Amino acid sequence: MTDPKLLRGKPGVLSTLVKAALPAVPGVNQLPGVKKAPRDQFTGLSYAREGAVAERSEVDRYAGVCGFPRKDTVPLPYPHMLAFPLHMAIMSDPAFPFPAIGSVHLENSITSHRPIGVGETLDIVTSVGPARPHAKGTVLDFVTEVRSGDELVWESTSAYLRRGRGDGSATSGLSIPGTPTGGIQWRLPEDLGRKYAAVSGDHNPIHLYPLTARALGFPRHIAHGMWTKARCISAIENRLPDSVVVDVAFKKPVFLPGTVAFAVASEGRNHTFALTNPKDGSPHLVGRTTAL
Structure with missing residues (x-):
């Protein structure tokens, strides 16, 4: 897998939706910059964010929607919010062989090594390798690591299913x-x-x-x-x-x-x-x- 591509700033909602949708549109999905790479040539892709901050206002809004109390540390799943733009950047990249539309979030695993403070500055990397077989198609594992300085503080794996010809001998999850x-x-x-x-x-x-x-x-x-x-x-x-x-x-x-x-x-x-x-x-x- 190559070195991570650096994601700068936050992508806009409209541009993200357009990039996610275009590869699923017949005809349009063959245009340069939209056309996806062949699946059998995909070896992996990685994106990074540097200096992402768990801002008080954003943490509090998230906590309110999800039922968490207001604290000086972020809710345990909150770093997924900081990593989500990396998920979308990978799915929207022409080198990623599948369109974002149609991907089913099958499983998620979070490992919290310690609480993360509100206002803490974090570096985030999300990577995905080639698809693995599944009983109902193929699965791609998006692996995220969150660091504070050199310390690994949080990590997760999100498994996305692409439905299709399954492998009866593969795990069903x-x-x-x-x-x-x-x-x-x-x-x-x-x-x-x-x-x-x-x-x-x-x-x-x-x-x-x-x-x-x-x-x-x-x-x-x-x-x-x-x-x-x-x-x-x-x-x-x-x-x-x-x-x-x-x-x-x-x-x-x-x-x-x-x-x-x-x-x-x-x-x-x-x-x-x-x-x-x-x-x-x-x-x-x-x-x-x-x-x-």
């Missing part, structure tokens, strides 16, 4: 047995996707309005997967140690508006949790935490 069901119910408002988009920068049309979601094959718009993970973490964050791994698998979409049920089971310092449909118990998200 993360399995977390024994996750609880039932629990407290949360009513999610119709505008949740737009509120989270405003603080995260993820303006994927499937999350915004029924009309924009229907254009991409959904009956109505759905909550962001990383919002569901963040909301679950906020419900148990006072139980988590400073050094912890939080793994989740995204199962079924949460349609907006809607009602979900959150439940957690604890064993010592570790926890399993789930976000389910309160009517039939089917999972939207299953997760676990592992103390380091």
